[in-house]
Amino acid sequence: MTIRVEPMVSVGQATAFLVPRGYTLAVCLEVAEATLGGLAMGVGMTTYSHKVGLYQETIVAYEMVLADGMLVRVTRDNEYSDLYYTLPWSHGTLGFLVALELQIIKIKPHVKLEYIPVKGQKQYCDMIRDLSGALDKHRATPDYLEATVFSKEEAVIMVGKFVDVPYNEQYKVFQDIVLPMTHLEDQIDKCAELLDVYPILVYPCRLYDHGPHRGQLRPPRKDQKVPGTNYGMFNDLGVYGVPKLVREKKRFDAVHVMRELERFTADMGGYPFLYADTFMTRKEFEEMFDLTAYEQVRHKYNAERAFPHLYDKIKPEIDVVKVGKQYMDPL
The missing domain is CATH 3.30.465.10 (Uridine Diphospho-n-acetylenolpyruvylglucosamine Reductase; domain 3)
Structure with missing residues (x-):
């Protein structure tokens, strides 16, 4: 060694x-x-x-x-x-x-970091002493330990522990979804119902109605627009992590959950980012995204013979339903 x-x-x-x-x-x-x-x-x-x-x-x-x-x-x-x-x-x-x-x-392949905010000088000093083993030589200590003191009374203690990859990738969620901010509460409720992963990322973004100059996103609906403008205020909903059921080593059907999330997104008039797996059928995909101008441009510039269709490009390369069933029960 x-x-x-x-x-x-x-x-x-x-x-x-x-x-x-x-x-x-x-x-x-x-x-x-x-x-x-x-x-x-x-x-x-x-x-x-x-x-x-x-x-x-x-x-x-x-x-x-x-x-x-x-x-x-x-x-x-x-x-x-x-x-x-x-x-x-x-x-x-x-x-x-x-x-x-x-x-x-x-070492193991990963270090799991935990950030612990602590208020009160005595509280964070005592915690650092305890976690380091300064008070008891027999105390099990983390592999890595440090603290950042932001003021006399506020600190964040960082605890690192060596870990193996905790779950099959089949069980991690990486999703960004564009949804109308008018239904922000519903978005958070749906994530809690299906995934129970926190923290959730939310940041606002305008989606414009460009009239006849369309891309793949449909114009915001009338009820989604900010009064007196040509845009709707949407938001990114970012969900990254391991669902609660997986953390608790309970049965988790990833395909069912993501299909439910896709249906919710469609009902809300939103769009998933296409870097993540898409479980939608071709028909569902074309109902969610406006591909009218896209198809015209593909034909006009002879892209049809040279490049794959958007749906074919982003659909999973493997049978996600089959794989999902194979890994449905965590070890």
């Missing part, structure tokens, strides 16, 4: 080598350009240091050229132990570093 590096190897180079193999430096600074040798002669500290200490504690051995030209291996328990403990913070004043042997740790 060590790695040997020579001078000028940077943090970024080391992690690029280690992470694909399932490892990282025990103390891994966020500054990719920092050299591992420079940190050894100076100091390093990261959000994993509550477990292992300063960077110097993860150094197994230094290989040094001393003032008399002798090459020595310096460890905490050989004849150069006095040098071992004084090299950190020495900034190259005790010898010339030619190699380092550093501790590494096994």
Whole structure:
């Protein structure tokens, strides 16, 4: 569980080598350009240091050229132990570093981050002490820990834990939908009913009525328009994450849920962003989007023979219904 590096190897180079193999430096600074040798002669500290200490504690051995030209291996328990403990913070004043042997740790593919807002100085100070293990050496501590203090009485504590991919991609939702803001409450209610994923992203956007100059979006309906204007105020509804049923390891039918969401979107006079899977039939797609001008332009510019139709381009490349049934019951 060590790695040997020579001078000028940077943090970024080391992690690029280690992470694909399932490892990282025990103390891994966020500054990719920092050299591992420079940190050894100076100091390093990261959000994993509550477990292992300063960077110097993860150094197994230094290989040094001393003032008399002798090459020595310096460890905490050989004849150069006095040098071992004084090299950190020495900034190259005790010898010339030619190699380092550093501790590494096994990692998982992902780090799950939790952000905990805390009000009150005593509350956030106590929480940091508790989570770090400062109050009890037997306390199970997170893999990464840090805090940002925004004012004397307000802080956010960040807790990171190594995790495997928690769910099959079949179970994650990535959806952006354009919907009329007149029905914002209904949008949030429908997301709660079908997915129960939070937080939900909402931001307003004008959808204009350009008269005869149409694209694929239909003009806003009269009841959707802002009075006295040629536009309707719509909004993006962004839903990203793992549905509640999946988090609770209960049965989740992704195809049924997304079909319900598509029906809701159509009823509201909205449109899903087409980067995500579309479960609509060709007929349903053409009822939702206005393809009149699109078809005319495809024909006029000879695109029909050269490029796929919009629907064929964005429809799933796999049988999503079949796959959905295969993964319907979480492991």
